[in-house]
Amino acid sequence: GPKVLQIPSHQIIDMGQMVTLNCDPVSNHLYFYWYKQILGQQMEFLVNFYNGKVMEKSKLFKDQFSVERPDGSYFTLKIQPTALEDSAVYFCASSLDQGAVAETLYFGSGTRLTVL
Amino acid sequence: GEQVEQLPSSLIVQEGASVLINCSYTDSASVYFPWYKQEPGKRLQFIIDIRSNMERKQNQRLTLLFDKKTKHLSLHITATQPGDSAIYFCSASGDSGYNKLTFGKGTVLLVSP
Numbered sequence: 310g311p312k313v314l315q316i317p318s319h320q321i322i323d324m325g326q327m328v329t330l331n332c333d334p335v336s337n338h339l340y341f342y343w344y345k346q347i348l349g350q351q352m353e354f355l356v357n358f359y360n361g362k363v364m365e366k367s368k369l370f371k372d373q374f375s376v377e378r379p380d381g382s383y384f385t386l387k388i389q390p391t392a393l394e395d396s397a398v399y400f401c402a403s404s405l406d407q408g409a410v411a412e413t414l415y416f417g418s419g420t421r422l423t424v425l
Numbered sequence: 426g427e428q429v430e431q432l433p434s435s436l437i438v439q440e441g442a443s444v445l446i447n448c449s450y451t452d453s454a455s456v457y458f459p460w461y462k463q464e465p466g467k468r469l470q471f472i473i474d475i476r477s478n479m480e481r482k483q484n485q486r487l488t489l490l491f492d493k494k495t496k497h498l499s500l501h502i503t504a505t506q507p508g509d510s511a512i513y514f515c516s517a518s519g520d521s522g523y524n525k526l527t528f529g530k531g532t533v534l535l536v537s538p
Binding site for chain 2: 310312313340342344350351352353354357365367400404412413414415416417418419
């Protein structure tokens, strides 16, 4: 089926540094999402993005977080500066249609971020 | 906000057995309930969904039941196979139109040959 690719699969950085997580969504999809999963906890919604804009974000989406998809390339999540509590697996997802409630989300395999 | 609980947290069964995974949610505004499966080392994979105007949906060996009154769902898997071994996630979404899913913690299913 359709695949969402996430690069890199693992990233280790020092606290305070900037990190960019990259996501290559399904080619004809229009909506993009980031979810965060801390070890041992459930996956939690961070943000969704459509037509160059953040549509909705959760309280986990701190001011240090930003998302963009310049010129239809990677959909990115940038954290600047990083904090210890940002250590988690970040999952990217995409969906085809206009954010209709019953759209199937396709997920990537996740990027495991470790902040030291 | 919405909370989704899954029980049990883990299941071990013999191949061929049937299993039942229960899921409950708190927000009566939730209208869409997709389920995902994650095999070891692989991405989340959509397996079945149901909307709040339905009571039952079947997809091959999967049957999903929904009770709007009790805010409860149950996923029934029949004739399990070792390939069904995975973590199963229930999720819920409201009518915001933007697929903001709230996930449960998952149920680890291990099917032994």
